[in-house]
Amino acid sequence: MYRPKSTLEQWRILQAVVDFGGYAQAAEKLNKSQSSLNHAVAKLQNMLNVQLLEVVGRKAVLTEAGEVMLRRSRYLTQNVEDLESLAVNINQDWEPEISLVVDLAYPRSLLFPVLQDFLPESRGSRLQIIDHVLTGTEDAITRHTADLVIHMQVPKGFLGEPIAHIEFVLVCHAQHDLASMQSPIDPNELAQHLQIVIKDSAERPDEKSGWLKSENRWTVSQFDTAIDLLLQKMGFCWLPYHRVKTLIDDGRLVSLTVEGSTFKQMTAFLVCPTPDNKGPGTQLLEKLILHHREIDLPSCLD
Incomplete structure (x- = not known):
């Protein structure tokens, strides 16, 4: 030695x-x-x-x-x-490592101020930020594989704090055939075109939400890939509005109106899968996420 x-x-x-x-x-x-x-x-x-x-x-x-x-x-x-x-x-029971699972749809712009405030107080704890989507995010809660989870819903048997509203819009390229159709578009007509969908990150995906009527579907793992395909005039996709707002504003993508659905809104929740085992680092990170939340609470909770 x-x-x-x-x-x-x-x-x-x-x-x-x-x-x-x-x-x-x-x-x-x-x-x-x-x-x-x-x-x-x-x-x-x-x-x-x-x-x-x-x-x-x-x-x-x-x-x-x-x-x-x-x-x-x-x-x-x-x-x-x-x-x-x-x-x-x-x-002192301060965790050497903290894991935060974040749904892909959650705006990272809301997370950055949290991380900036957390860093100087983190006492050297390693922070894992893990991206998941759909039931993959839910698995992190139900299987207790993360300290904190930001998910688009709260699974049965758990509690969560609302932290943001996320709007989803149906979009395609401005020169796609769907863009020239009369609104609102018949869902049956929509089903004749290529749909881009985001891959569920769960080990055993459960497609229990979302419009998946098109038989012709391409699956990608990231919103960025879906947007790249749309910009190549291929298919349509439901995407978080904050990810495509600039592209809609400059006319490259257009939002579609479908019979029965113009847009959908989901609420992001902060969930602690094991609240009785929260260490001080997890508690601090939770407090900062709630402090920076962008959602109106009832006056009685202010």
């Missing part, structure tokens, strides 16, 4: 000498004698057989090799500090 020749303390002393401008200043800040700091840095240089500092006038300055070694040493000492901090957090 490899045994390091140098110690963390020696690297910390070198950093202090550089950061505080010399041995005397570092000795005062570290509450150590100047001679002990000189000895530590000299021993470090001798063991490595690399000159890290050189005296210019009355000041010790880094050599080129010293600059490289010092920079790398900061990663080392910081990693040790992070590791020790993580141990403290674990002892």
Whole structure:
């Protein structure tokens, strides 16, 4: 097994000498004698057989090799500090890892402010953000595979907080045959055209929602792929309005009106699958998501 020749303390002393401008200043800040700091840095240089500092006038300055070694040493000492901090957090029941499952339809613009607020308070916890769609998102709740889940509905037996309304519109290319049809379009006529659908991310998908009458269907795993196909004048698709608003505004895509359905609105909910086991990190993330929600609550809940 490899045994390091140098110690963390020696690297910390070198950093202090550089950061505080010399041995005397570092000795005062570290509450150590100047001679002990000189000895530590000299021993470090001798063991490595690399000159890290050189005296210019009355000041010790880094050599080129010293600059490289010092920079790398900061990663080392910081990693040790992070590791020790993580141990403290674990002892305080702060989770080393938090998983957040987010339905693909949820606007990421609503999530970014949450993450910006969470980062400085996260105590080094690793955050997993996992994309799911349809019953794949529901599986994360019912199977308790995530700490928090943003889903378009609340499964039976669970509680959820509404955080946003998501509008879906039926769209196709402005030059697609459907775009020139008289509105509202007969659903039977719509069924004669290619439908682009988003693949359910569940292990065992359950197609129990959505208009899936077209026999001619192409399935994709991401909204971006569906939009790319539409821009190639292929098919029609139900998509979140926020994903296609710009394309509709500039005339490349058009929204379709179908008999019995102009658009559909869904509510995004924040669900904690195991509320009795929420750690402090999960609680903080939950609080921030609710703080940044974009939905009007009844006045009695304000």
